[in-house]
Amino acid sequence: MNVYQEALSYLESHHAAAGGEGLEDVFHEEAVSCFLSPLCSESIDFPDTPTSCSREEMLEKRLVVLRGILESEEVYLRELDALLAPMKALRASAGTSQPVLSSQQVQTVFYQIPELKDIHQSFYSGLKARLGSHTPPDVDSGQETVTSCSNSELEMGDLFLKLVNHLGLYGGFIENYEKAVEVVRKCTQANPLFRTLAETLYINGADKARTACTLEALLYKPLDRVTKTTLVLRDLLKTTPVEHKDYAALQEALRLSQSFLSGVNESSQSKREVTLTHGMRRQLMRDGFVVDASEGVRSLRHFFLYTDLLLCTRFKHAGRGKQDQYRFSWYLPLAGLRTRWVADHEQPPDTTVRLLTLRTKMFLLRQQLQQNPKGTRGLTWTARNRKKLEQMELLLLTHSPVYRLDLHSPSDKSHTLFFSSLYELEEWRDAIHKLTTGNIETIPPDLLTLTSACVKLRMTQQPHLHSSVAAEDGKLLCGTVSVAIHSASGLQEPACVYVCVEVDGYEFYDKRAQTHSSVRSLNPLWDQELSFLVDGAQKMMVLCVSQSDGEEAVLGKTTVQLDSTSLSCRWRRQTLQVGQLEVTLSLKYCPHPLEAPGAPIQQPPVFCVPIEKVAQQEGVLVPHVVRCCVEEVERRGMDEVGIYRISGTATDICSLKAVFNTNLREAVTRLRSAEVNTVSGVLKLYFRELPEPLVPSDLFQSLAKTLDIQDMNSRLVSMLSLLQSSPDVSRNTFLYLMHHLQRVAKRQDVNKMTLMNLATVFGPSLLRPPAAGLEHNGVTVDISQEVVIQVQVVFSFLQSNNLPEAQTSLPYGSDTEEETTHM
Structure with a gap:
């Protein structure tokens, strides 16, 4: 059954169609225009549908x-x-x-x-x-008008x-x-x-x-x-x-x-049970609409999870006076059933374009309906266009999910399901897992009896469509929701963890985002900001996911209610209980009118870009590329002989650079498996390619003069005073790097990298004289002494035992509400 036929069956089952021909006309136009043709920027007016709904x-x-x-x-x-x-x-x-x-x-x-x-x-x-x-009424006797008036x-x-x-x-x-x-x-x-x-x-x-x-x-x-x-x-x-x-x-x-x-x-629980042969009682634990891709084509199916099996059905609407029915599609016994989920975020370009076209048409159609709240353009027009919106949302519900759940039974039968939300996928996977861990004695079901019982056992009557839910718009969020994920605690053993955040509401825009994977530790740190354009949002789902040997596992999940009355444009810091973990984040909401969805915004590049601009884009004080490379070197490169002196393969470094410029999450994933000298090479390349050096050029001459101060303590006081005048991002990134290099040098007995060796490697990249070799007063800098000054300045900083600590992230709570809430 194709998508049109399924949508037709669903809408007919809830009396949403005025007639078969009218529905087919509307849906056919949408299916063709949205999935086969480029977006037309003209009016959203659809062809008139034959209807008699006066x-x-x-x-x-x-x-x-x-x-x-x-x-x-x-x-x-x-x-x-x-x-x-x-x-x-x-x-x-x-x-x-x-x-x-x-x-x-x-x-x-x-x-x-x-x-x-x-x-x-x-x-x-x-x-x-x-x-x-x-x-x-008797149409021949002319009584129709009288009856309608009385009606x-x-x-x-x-x-x-x-x-x-x-x-x-x-x-x-x-x-x-x-x-x-x-x-x-x-x-x-x-x-x-x-x-x-x-x-x-x-x-x-x-x-x-x-x-x-x-x-x-x-x-x-x-x-x-x-x-x-x-x-x-x-x-x-x-x-x-x-x-x-x-x-x-x-x-x-x-x-x-x-x-x-x-x-x-x-x-x-009583209406969820059905008695089968031999006195066995099979209980319905969960049901809902999920996308089934087992036959190579995505289809929206109604799934029923019983105590011993998973049943996939197709809804069949019966005529008037008869009972609705479900048709059997397939089932899998839960005994020995294995599950595995992956995220297929990369969709074919043509599918991405079609989904964007569909979202745009939905947005414009809903906008027209909102501008006609009391049916001023006619009840027929409103009803017809609400039906079109439902049809398009069904298409989106079928073709947009990216989270894949693979099911494998001991009998070598496999099926694939798709979910729009990782939170929903985890609820189904967890429910299945709890049932498969018990000693289940699988008894072949009476499929006819079981499928026939679905009508009276079902707890979900229809797919959840936002277009058919009447809600008070004043309580729904419309604008931008920003979430800054700071850190987590409570891990029982070190792990690489990322946080996935999802919001509900209309799927006009991306409703899910996630941080990069943390370095392997007991207390993951991200300080990463995620932003969502939302329309009709009421809740936010937060999940913590661990990564190990290519496998991902959800460590915990929770839901946060989004209330427009309690959220504001000021950051509010919160601590959430996510499973056994505690996740600290900040949240803010800025209401504003929304525009039609456009192509996904590409991540701005980070290499060859002023460091202040990169930090501003990421909402941090130390760019993620610096922190991720440093964390990875400290995780597995501290005992590497010649770390930072020996460079990795140029092609590997350039490849990682290209990924950092387009997809931070993917770059961090590759960083975890890259050769450690490649990681160190990426960090050196980043500083070398900065348009302006990390230490501002106008400080070059002043720092050079401090080298004449013989007393080391006095020299460091002068140097730190000069550093304090540099921009916040440059100063904190420089201090962050210095602390890291000091920790590397503590392992010099193994890695052979002394403070002087490290200063020699990084000095020319971090400190450069003004353009054309001229100081601001016109005095020419001795080129022969340039490298010496660069190395000696960095070496002096590395010798300090009292370097200020670096601040890696913006103080989200300093200018906002200070209280921390447990949710």
């Missing part, structure tokens, strides 16, 4: 929905009647010497059911009375609000459901009289037909009914004009229903 016809559809609800209520009341039929006799026998069930058991089995019947009977009576005068005044919102306000009764029923089923099963096995009664109940039909049903099956009816309340209200709200008197009441009823069901889905 206000009058919308009201007629509303009337049809209401009649369908009435019919459904009538059927449900018959089912409750059948369920309650044996209650009176069982209660009477409980007081005899030979009771079928005890009084307590009768109360458990029929708990809250009479009350449920009363509220639904009241709802049904009120609904029937108000619909009684609304008969279908516009038909109010039902109070009935639905009253019904939803009694949903608490269902909460008690659900909590008691397992106990009731347990009593029924236990007594069915122990008491032949009760078994006969429990297996021979009948539901009376409207045509006097009778349908046989078991007591356990009837007990499931209320559970099934309450889960459909939200869908019914959503369908009714879609056919109710915004200006209708019922609209606000139905919106509130829908909100209450959704709130109730979300609590039910989290707390109730």
Whole structure:
């Protein structure tokens, strides 16, 4: 099934399509224009879609929905009647010497059911009375106008609000459901009289037909009914004009229903279980929509994770009056299942262009919808374009994910899933891992029974589409969110770690970013700033990931709520508990209007660029290229004979330089495996290619004069005083390097690199006379003495035992909120 057909099935299943032809026309245009053609910079106007959704016809559809609800209520009341039929006799026998069930058991089995019947009977009576005068119009008699007018005044919102306000009764029923089923099963096995009664109940039909049903099956009816309340209200709200008197009441009823069901889905395990053959009980642990690429083509599938297997299904919408179905795609037993995840960030250029085109069209279309909040351009136009936005988001949801989860079973079966979020991938991987670590006895499932049960077991009704979620825009973030990742602590053993940050909201822009990998240590340090353009963001996900021998593992994850009322343009420092680690970061938010998404911003180069500019781009005082090379040399090069004197291969150094200029994260990854003399060569090359030397040229002559001071302490005081006048970035980078070279020299017995040797290597790169060999006053610098001055100045600094400590990062909390919060 292609993407169009899947989107069509999904939208039809939620009554989003006005008709098959109209939907195909809209979607076909989008699929072709977004994925086969370059972006057109002209109007976002789409071709008109044949539709008959005028206000009058919308009201007629509303009337049809209401009649369908009435019919459904009538059927449900018959089912409750059948369920309650044996209650009176069982209660009477409980007081005899030979009771079928005890009084307590009768109360458990029929708990809250009479009350449920009363509220639904009241709802049904009120609904029937108000619909009684609304008969279908006779088009030949010219009564259509009269009926539509009467229909516009038909109010039902109070009935639905009253019904939803009694949903608490269902909460008690659900909590008691397992106990009731347990009593029924236990007594069915122990008491032949009760078994006969429990297996021979009948539901009376409207045509006097009778349908046989078991007591356990009837007990499931209320559970099934309450889960459909939200869908019914959503369908009714879609056919109710915004200006209708019922609209606000139905919106509130829908909100209450959704709130109730979300609590039910989290707390109730009863609706997640299905009984299979041999008395085995298979429980649903998790379900959701994930991209399946097992057949070489990406497809959005509904996955069900049971206690012993993972089931992949395709949703099949049934006709009116029939139940939706799921088609079996494949399944994998969890016993012995192996998982491995990787990030495929590099997408083919043509795919990148198509996704950018799709994001841009989505952004412009949503902008048009926001400029028409109350349907001033017509309800038909608004409904049609909201449907287009949903269709495009489904395409993006299918083709944009970059995190790949590979599944391998002992029987050599393999499947590949794709996720947009590493956080979501880790939730699925962790859930699977917990189930595979136990002793699972795999029993081949009855696939027909298992797939058929998906409709009633599912906890996720549809893919999460931001375009279909109504939220208060005032509470959503729209602008730039900046996150400065400082450090982490709590590792049990040294590791190379990076931090991945993700935000939610519309996928118009990149929603994920990550730091470079730290040097192997117990306390990783990054001081790296990440920025996100966000539209509709509400939360931020933070994950810590370790790297070892090409394998990556998530050490911990957490979620941070993004509240526009508590965030500001000033940095706020926080400490997050991420698994067993504590991550320190700073956060700020600057609201501003957003522009249409453009091509991904390329990282600016770092070589041959003034060091102040590089540091400003990175939001630090010591550039990452310097810190990463120094950390790597200290990790594995301190005992290397001739470190910094012996250079690496020129081609390897140039290759690493090129990567540093385009992708810091990739450069750090390559740095970890590069030959250590190549790493030291990259550091020397960086300083050598600076447009201006690290120590400003206008200090050259003054520093040279300090060499005439014989007393070493006095000389160092003068030199440090001159250094203090240099720019912050140059001064801190110079001090950072000096401390590093002093630590290298402490291993001179092994690496043979004394302070003088190191000063000889670095002096000419760090300190240079003014341009053309002239000092500012016009005095020519003796070229023969130039190298001597460069080496002696650096050597003097290296001899100091009291060098000030270097500050590597900007003080994110100094000019902002000082408090540190634990989250």
